[in-house]
Amino acid sequence: MKDFEFYNPVKVIFGAGKFAALGTESAKYGKKVLLVKQTGPLEKLGIYAKATSYLKSAGMEVFEMGGVTANPKVSSVREGIAICKSKKIDVVVAVGGGSGIDCAKAIGVGAMYDDDIWDFFLGKKVAEKSLPVGVVSTLAATGAEMSLHCVITNEELKQKYASHFAVNFPKFAIIDPALHLSVPRFLTAAGMCDTITHSAENYFAGDPLNPMTDRIAEGVVHTVIESEKVLDEPDNLELRSNLAWAATISINGLTDCGRGAFEYGAHIIEHNIAAHHDVTHGAGLSVVHPAWLAYICERNPTRFAHFAERVFGPKKGSKSDLALGLEGIAMLKAKYKAWGLPVTMAELGIKDESSYEAIAASILVDPDSFIKDKKIVFDVLARCK
Amino acid sequence: MKDFEFYNPVKVIFGAGKFAALGTESAKYGKKVLLVKQTGPLEKLGIYAKATSYLKSAGMEVFEMGGVTANPKVSSVREGIAICKSKKIDVVVAVGGGSGIDCAKAIGVGAMYDDDIWDFFLGKKVAEKSLPVGVVSTLAATGAEMSLHCVITNEELKQKYASHFAVNFPKFAIIDPALHLSVPRFLTAAGMCDTITHSAENYFAGDPLNPMTDRIAEGVVHTVIESEKVLDEPDNLELRSNLAWAATISINGLTDCGRGAFEYGAHIIEHNIAAHHDVTHGAGLSVVHPAWLAYICERNPTRFAHFAERVFGPKKGSKSDLALGLEGIAMLKAKYKAWGLPVTMAELGIKDESSYEAIAASILVDPDSFIKDKKIVFDVLARCK
Numbered sequence: 212m213k214d215f216e217f218y219n220p221v222k223v224i225f226g227a228g229k230f231a232a233l234g235t236e237s238a239k240y241g242k243k244v245l246l247v248k249q250t251g252p253l254e255k256l257g258i259y260a261k262a263t264s265y266l267k268s269a270g271m272e273v274f275e276m277g278g279v280t281a282n283p284k285v286s287s288v289r290e291g292i293a294i295c296k297s298k299k300i301d302v303v304v305a306v307g308g309g310s311g312i313d314c315a316k317a318i319g320v321g322a323m324y325d326d327d328i329w330d331f332f333l334g335k336k337v338a339e340k341s342l343p344v345g346v347v348s349t350l351a352a353t354g355a356e357m358s359l360h361c362v363i364t365n366e367e368l369k370q371k372y373a374s375h376f377a378v379n380f381p382k383f384a385i386i387d388p389a390l391h392l393s394v395p396r397f398l399t400a401a402g403m404c405d406t407i408t409h410s411a412e413n414y415f416a417g418d419p420l421n422p423m424t425d426r427i428a429e430g431v432v433h434t435v436i437e438s439e440k441v442l443d444e445p446d447n448l449e450l451r452s453n454l455a456w457a458a459t460i461s462i463n464g465l466t467d468c469g470r471g472a473f474e475y476g477a478h479i480i481e482h483n484i485a486a487h488h489d490v491t492h493g494a495g496l497s498v499v500h501p502a503w504l505a506y507i508c509e510r511n512p513t514r515f516a517h518f519a520e521r522v523f524g525p526k527k528g529s530k531s532d533l534a535l536g537l538e539g540i541a542m543l544k545a546k547y548k549a550w551g552l553p554v555t556m557a558e559l560g561i562k563d564e565s566s567y568e569a570i571a572a573s574i575l576v577d578p579d580s581f582i583k584d585k586k587i588v589f590d591v592l593a594r595c596k
Numbered sequence: 597m598k599d600f601e602f603y604n605p606v607k608v609i610f611g612a613g614k615f616a617a618l619g620t621e622s623a624k625y626g627k628k629v630l631l632v633k634q635t636g637p638l639e640k641l642g643i644y645a646k647a648t649s650y651l652k653s654a655g656m657e658v659f660e661m662g663g664v665t666a667n668p669k670v671s672s673v674r675e676g677i678a679i680c681k682s683k684k685i686d687v688v689v690a691v692g693g694g695s696g697i698d699c700a701k702a703i704g705v706g707a708m709y710d711d712d713i714w715d716f717f718l719g720k721k722v723a724e725k726s727l728p729v730g731v732v733s734t735l736a737a738t739g740a741e742m743s744l745h746c747v748i749t750n751e752e753l754k755q756k757y758a759s760h761f762a763v764n765f766p767k768f769a770i771i772d773p774a775l776h777l778s779v780p781r782f783l784t785a786a787g788m789c790d791t792i793t794h795s796a797e798n799y800f801a802g803d804p805l806n807p808m809t810d811r812i813a814e815g816v817v818h819t820v821i822e823s824e825k826v827l828d829e830p831d832n833l834e835l836r837s838n839l840a841w842a843a844t845i846s847i848n849g850l851t852d853c854g855r856g857a858f859e860y861g862a863h864i865i866e867h868n869i870a871a872h873h874d875v876t877h878g879a880g881l882s883v884v885h886p887a888w889l890a891y892i893c894e895r896n897p898t899r900f901a902h903f904a905e906r907v908f909g910p911k912k913g914s915k916s917d918l919a920l921g922l923e924g925i926a927m928l929k930a931k932y933k934a935w936g937l938p939v940t941m942a943e944l945g946i947k948d949e950s951s952y953e954a955i956a957a958s959i960l961v962d963p964d965s966f967i968k969d970k971k972i973v974f975d976v977l978a979r980c981k
Contacts, residue, residue, distance in 0.1 A: 212610075212834060212837040212838070212841070213611075214610060214611025214612075214614065215608075215610050215611065216607065216608060216609050216610070217607075217608040217610070218605075218606075218607040218608065219604070219605075220603075220604075220605035221603075222601065222602075222603040223600075223601060223602040223603065224601050225597075225599060225600050225601070225602070225853070225854070226598075226599030226600065227599075229599065420834055422815075422818070422819045422822055422823070422838050422842075423815060423816070423819045423838060423841045423842045423845055424841075425815075426811065426812070426814070426815025426816075426818055426819060427811070427812055427815055427845075429811070429815075430807075430808060430810075430811025430812055430814075430815055431808070431811075433807070433811055434807045434808045434811060437807055438807070449597065449805055452597040452854075453597070453807050453808060456597070456808045456809075456853065456854065457807075457808045460808055460812075460850075465845075465850075468610070468841065469610070469837075469841065
């Protein structure tokens with residue numbers, strides 16, 4: 212086990228109906244609140260009207276900012292920062308999935324600095340302060356509600372980069388699985404893939420001698436797979452709750468403890484595909500993740516044999532580690548496919564390879580990237596057929 | 597899954613040699629530090645000399661308080677509170693196991709109030725503030741380093757009670773497995789039992805529909821059992837690290853999420869045995885825990901069958917849930933025995949039943965107790981033969 216620090220001060224409030232706590236929780240941090248709103252169905256479902264009502268009932272003055280898209284744009288972040296500065300906002304609240312939450316995190320940081328916010332994603336600046344941010348997650352997927360990660364897309368520069376500052380942690384995260392009941396099948400499946408990926412990235416990087424961390428990561432994957440019936444029972448609150456908590460546990464830091472590495476290979480590649488093609492994050496992952504795993508499995512088959520046995524249960528018998536590992540990866544890919552997710556670039560809507568050079572070039576300069584050779588990117592993308 | 601809140605702001609610093617960070621971490625909270633010292637081998641091993649040196653090197657003025665015993669006494673807590681008040685201490689530091697850490701937590705609270713500290717354990721007062729507390733754990737056992745629990749014994753009243761205030765969380769917890777290498781076999785085994793118990797108490801209480809929480813709790817038990825070789829290899833840093841992190845995860849709140857109950861039955865009984873007999877906590881548990889589990893297994897065998905299959909692997913086949921559950925409990929008890937722990941009251945040093953009435957009476961008035969019928973206590977104690 213490698214040395215590590217674990218620190219996660221997010222107050223999680225979990226349960227159906229807990230959305231109603233938004234006002235009282237937010238009001239602890241001041242009077243003026245910026246409500247960050249995503250495009251998509253949440254407005255129509257009345258979620259934002261409810262949020263506003265909860266905030267106003269707690270005596271807050273509510274400012275709104277809409278238009279936050281999937282793969283949230285730095286232009287939205289800049290818009291939010293400008294509102295915070297001109298209106299002297301006390302607390303930023305996001306009600307949404309990872310897009311809205313990450314946008315709020317970046318706004319919270321940017322509001323405290325005169326520097327351009329993108330400098331914090333380029334690694335040029337370190338954030339040591341943020342406005343308080345509170346979140347309500349409406350989707351089990353990115354785990355942004357309890358993580359310090361924040362992923363923003365610079366649409367002009369075609370860069371999708373992450374920051375990982377301790378000040379990115381929300382003050383509170385309301386996880387209300389009743390809000391997840393309306394998530395459509397495809398997005399539910401994409402969230403399931405995202406959750407699995409968060410536990411199955413660092414699992415294969417760094418120090419493998421981490422039985423406690425392994426068990427938590429495997430537990431996430433087990434929980435998601437054992438809750439897959441949710442795709443046919445979208446109103447099943449128990450299954451929604453399982454996915455919601457698994458998504459949060461998967462990326463709140465626990466599954467990285469003791470690894471001594473931070474190598475989210477599938478994420479790095481997916482982020483940089485998304486910088487050039489506007490794809491749903493979890494759907495980009497369902498294509499890239501099995502391909503990335505197959506690539507690294509060939510280099511470290513022992514670890515994959517361990518994962519395959521633990522999670523999918525095939526017995527080693529006379530098989531080689533490589534054969535067993537690849538069998539496990541094939542079983543994972545079959546799950547993604549069965550859930551209705553794309554598993555090839557064509558299914559993702561990327562019909563030719565004309566952007567591959569640009570994707571590879573982006574990866575090589577991504578501040579988070581540990582992939583320093585474009586041949587690796589091409590090798591992985593070639594497996595996405 | 598039941599509604600829950602999860603909040604744990606402890607900064608964990610994990611790794612061999614991290615003890616040396618004590619000074620810089622403590623100095624963040626002020627200049628005057630009270631170092632809480634346990635009786636036992638730590639002084640002789642030079643641990644406290646090192647702690648003092650680290651604190652002084654960081655420019656701190658160090659006050660010391662020694663004499664903290666296993667089952668730490670409220671008289672020690674009162675002594676520490678008096679020092680904090682008279683010397684205007686800024687931060688309380690414990691270097692030790694659960695005893696020293698819990699003593700420091702209680703001192704931190706008491707230093708902020710004029711009320712008698714025992715009122716906070718009787719449930720008469722609620723703590724909303726504490727001096728900052730920092731800890732270095734020297735033993736994998738109670739998980740006190742990352743928990744909000746604090747267990748103190750009132751030796752005059754023969755009461756061993758717990759408080760669970762959010763202000764009890766240490767500001768930082770240094771978990772340095774190199775310090776664990778010198779822990780003798782018996783205390784190592786007692787810590788292993790304590791760790792398992794923390795995950796296998798609430799597991800059987802409240803809502804069983806918690807797959808993510810189940811996996812974490814089962815993962816703790818797996819990790820401890822898979823690291824049992826440590827008893828023959830006390831210098832094995834990897835195994836010590838596994839136990840250290842499992843002990844911390846087991847009681848930092850994660851294994852309680854979604855249960856909607858807080859029923860630590862074996863703990864309640866053990867605490868009240870210890871209030872009358874000065875026994876090692878983990879050794880009291882190795883006697884009581886299997887007995888308590890057998891008692892509740894007869895009332896909820898389905899859950900025990902699940903646990904037995906997941907953790908110990910026997911297949912159900914044609915067995916009843918009760919038979920399978922009891923088989924799992926027997927396997928757990930056999931582990932405790934094999935590790936050299938007592939599994940009967942006699943082995944614990946309690947040769948007759950003369951104190952049973954007093955123990956039962958204590959349990960019925962323990963503010964944490966959900967056991968309201970002394971017949972239950974006698975039933976469980978009768979199984980400790």
